Amino acid sequence: MIRKITESDVDEAWLNYLLELNKKMTYVKANVSASKAGSSGGKAGKAGKAGPPPIRALKDVGPELERLRIRASGIIRDFFLNKIRSLRIPNTNIQILQQSVLLKYKELHRFLMERHGDGAAEVRQTYVNTMRWYFYNHFERYSKGLGKLQAVIADKTDLIGVEESAKKGLFGTGKVALKDKTNVFALGDRIETLRQQDAGVILVHVAEDKSQKYPYEALFRSFNLTMIDNASSEYLFIVEFFATDNEKMAADLAKSVFHDIFEPTEKMGLMTTKQYVDNSYDAVGILLCIRINTQLTMELQRRRVPALEAYTNATNMLLWPRFQHIMDLHFQSVKKMAANKQVLASVRDVHPHYVTRRYAEFAASILTLNEEYSDPNLNNSLQRLRNEVEGLLARMANELSEHKNRIVFLINNYDLIASVLKESAGKTVEAELEHVNALLSVQIGAFVDEELIPYFGNLVNFVKHAEQVKNVAGIDADRFEKISYEFNTTWRQNITSINASVIQLFSNFKNGTTVLHAVLGQLIVYYTRFCVLLEQRFQGGGKANGGSSRKQEAGIASWKQPPVGVQTVMVEIKKFRSNF
Template sequence: MLAKGSSIAYFRPSLFHIVVIVKRASGCVEQKFGPLGETLKNKLKMPRKLVNHQKSVNSDRNFTVSSLEFCLSQLRKADSQLVKKAIASGDGLTQSTDDVSTRLSEAHRYAVQTCIDNSEPLAELHNQLVHCDNVFERLQATLNSFQDSLGTIGQDMKKLQLQSHHIHQELENRQKVRLELSQFVDDIVVSQPMMKTINEVDANHRGFLEALHELHHKITLIVQRGNGDAVAVNDTMPVLEGLKLKAVVKVREWLLQKMYQFRKPLSNYQVFQHQLLKCRFFYEFLLHHDIISAKELQDEYIDIISKMFFTYFKAYATRLFKLSMKDVATKDDMLGNVDTVKSGGLGGFFTSKQPVVRNKATVFSIGQRHHIIGEEFLGALIVPHAATQNNQSYQFEALFRSIQLAFVDHFSHEYLFITDFFLVSNEEAIDLHNKAMGRAMSVVLKSCEDQISLSWDAISLHLCLCMCDKFTELLKEREVPDVPDYWISVTGLLWTRLNMVMSAHYDSVKSVDLKKLIHSESLDTRPHFIVRRYAELTSAHLIIAKTSDRKMGDKMEAILESSEDSIEQLLTRMSAMQQTQKNKHVFLINNYDLILSTIDDEETKHSKIYEIVHELEQKSIDDFTEEVLEPHIGYMIKFVIECESLLNQGHTQLLVRYNDKIGTVVANFNAKWRPAVDSINTECIQLFANFSLGTNILQTIFTKYVQYINRFTKILAHDVFVRNPVCSQLVNVHQVMLEIKRFKPAY
């Protein structure tokens, strides 16, 4: 192989050699090249001297084929004309053949010599290759044995994994059985400490409650699981039953003792309830294991607490309502009632007894009383003995709030206690709660009914009605079931009494004897004291509705409208007794203004009563304005009204007859307008005590005054009067307005 490689390294065929090889391959080498072709054939077939094996022959053949392929590739790249020319001419082929033979011989000798020189390394290499073959054979055998061993190990691992799974499953099963058995043993075992605690320790001790929990747990679990075939359960149950009976007796006695403490006078029952709640499990134990005893305790508690609340509220109501104010409204304190005092004469001189006139301001005005349904609603309760020591007295609404708030507080607290301690809910809890508070509810209702039936204070009754709504909302906030029958009864009593009192008020107004009311020939135009009372009472009702954050109900609206109707009738009767029509209007305006100024508020302005009175006042102001303007510009007013009527009807041709009247109207106005303005100003200041009202009405009159002048001027501008020279003599309206501005208030 080395010789062959060496010959290839030194041999680089030319184009002629390539042509020769191609010719030889095609079977034409001998014919074209002769001896050179034979030499090449022999050279290619020259045997190997060092390696005489079939592989050498194959190698030479492969070499020949590869040489051929190389030559063919070179022929493809060469110039086709040059190849044809080289084949066609045979010049230099003999010389080239000799040259190739010489070079091939030298290459052969060099290759042989090289092999001889390297024979020892080649032999050593051969030995090493043989040794490596042996090593590889042994390694192959070892690996084959490893492969066989690994196959066996995989099967062993599968077996071990399967065994491990079975062992793990067995372990889990045993652990489960162990847990069940240990739990079962713990459930049925009755320890000596527990038995000793149940039998000997007092129920007040903390350890007794823990032992009771443990006993309840054991009995419950055994009952739930059932006795089954376990002999140990049959041995344990008699012991547990004995302990249960002992525990039931001790728990029942302890609970009864705590409940009997509620009977002690002046005791704080909520402290005892707190103690019961700490040991609520006592009752729960009885409820599970002795339902008869639990029902007995429940009935006993309801009976005790019912009597306790009845006694408490009866005593509290009796003492509380003794704190009522002495100077309260009576049936004589009506809107239309008049206090008369005999004065003068010898009788008054010789008698030492002074007449007493009651001040009815506190009866009809609200003052600060409305705060009781605001920030003072949830204030402290009234303590009767402390108030008695301090000589304090209260309005009825304060007493009503105190007793109702006490009832609501106890009512709420008791419901929460019953649901928490007796473990009841829904209808059962409501029924039990009503039994506990029923007697107290009846005594509170009876006490309030007695006091309401004696009340003549409409403000107080209205405040109490608003408080009933707030108490109902308070119960809802505390998530306590409401008692609709109770509150319906209370509000029914209040509405009935309020209707009666307010009816008495406006009946007294309707039945006022004006002859007794008026002590002089003429009635004063200033606001009347009955109207002032009405305004204050109406304002009180509106303030109460505003403070309670509720809209005025239909019932209250009807009551206020009835009162307003009675006052309106009274004012109509009294105004009819005025000497002049102008005084009649002034009297009505002053009284209506008093009502509006008393109930004037951002919210009450939107009330129906305010709207009614405001309309009546505006009507009276309009009538008064016409009365004031009549003496000064009545002739102009009559002229304007008649002419405008003709113009509106389209009878413009009839206006001609008014040409003669224009001169009189213009002359009178020019002569009297300035004194008229001064007179109107002086008259309004004298008639109205309220300066603000007087100035507003004065501006209204002047506005109406200027409007009539403008209307008159507009009529004069009509085509019928345009040629009348008198029209241009009328005083300019701007001059009149400048004069009027002198009387405009500075504020």
């Protein structure tokens, strides 16, 4: 054993001899301690039984074991220092060296911690220094490489309430600058960065060869996923390699070693995030980063690796305030637009305003990213923005001269918001959609009467008035005949005109169909109510149903034309419903 330990290189046989040496040293120490305790007990008389007699051979063996301890400790120290320094060699695979060498001979390190504290401290500090340098340099290079792959997403002009002319003026023709620019407000495929949890990280050299560009959240995910993978592996290695019998002491030591290694890398990662965040106007991208950070935090908890908790918390503290700031910028931009008389005066037609699409896409994005979190602060911020947008649309509508056009403008804009929200799924979006549909329903209701009045105003007004009269029989029969005759002679032409009007006013096919159905449906309601009043006025004549040759009551029979039947009107209306 002496010859192997002092003359051979470290290998598995050397390890076995060292373990045998450790057992002998433990035995000697225990025997000497027991002998001393027994001797003390014997002198005390009644203190207890005397211990075993000292083994005189230990006096000869003891010095040899001590020399072996010193020699073995030196060899172990040099062995680990050489292996650790090899980590600085380019292209060294750290995980393989850790698993196949360091952990394979971790009992040597344990011997060093127990038998030569100074040597163990030197090995630990050398390992910390080496790994700190390794991780910092590798992640710094990776961060810089990722930075070159970042796509342009948003700047200070990419706010909901910024005029189109201002945005176009910034980029001139815009063809080059906007070539790779993602829609600032729509979530689109960007959510895949959040959903594809098992997707690999970005390889910089591959992306550069393919001239690929990525939104920041993809770079953020790739950097931080690489960080937690490396940190998890490193932390678990540290816990195993630097383990001691005292669990609390071992946990504290592992935490301290990990912190010393990763502190510079964490600071660099936070600084990289801060540099982006401080200049970002991409609320969707930052919220994606917040959700990605939450996923990574949960993954660390699943792996039972608490070492990066402070890092993920600090990352959150960088992201959330900037997100709220950008939300405030969006709110202020809409508020500023609502106070801009020139912008309001520029509203000339009833088509949806560009601000509406921006808001709709933005709201759908934020709501989708809040689906599994239901963050009340985020919902409050979005509701505040929604109220401001609704106020802006109302002021824009008031700029139109005709009352009907104001209603049509609001219908088209609310319909656009509803259409965009319908493309998303989830309870948070459904709640918002319900609110918008309620606004849309009110405006469609207002439009229905507004659209019917020019064509069937006399009918509508007569029905409303007659229904307020207690005695219908007291209404002059000539008035009934006049309304009936006017309806008979114009209703087909008027329905055709309404159909053409709706087609012109509502460019969205589905929305136009809904509005047309509402208008024609209400027409049926008014005419049915007229027929009921007619029956009440001329009791005994039977219901008016054109196409029947049955003799009517004498008053109606004397009319120029009998009233057209409700069923006839409904059949004709169904033709327009199917054609639109």
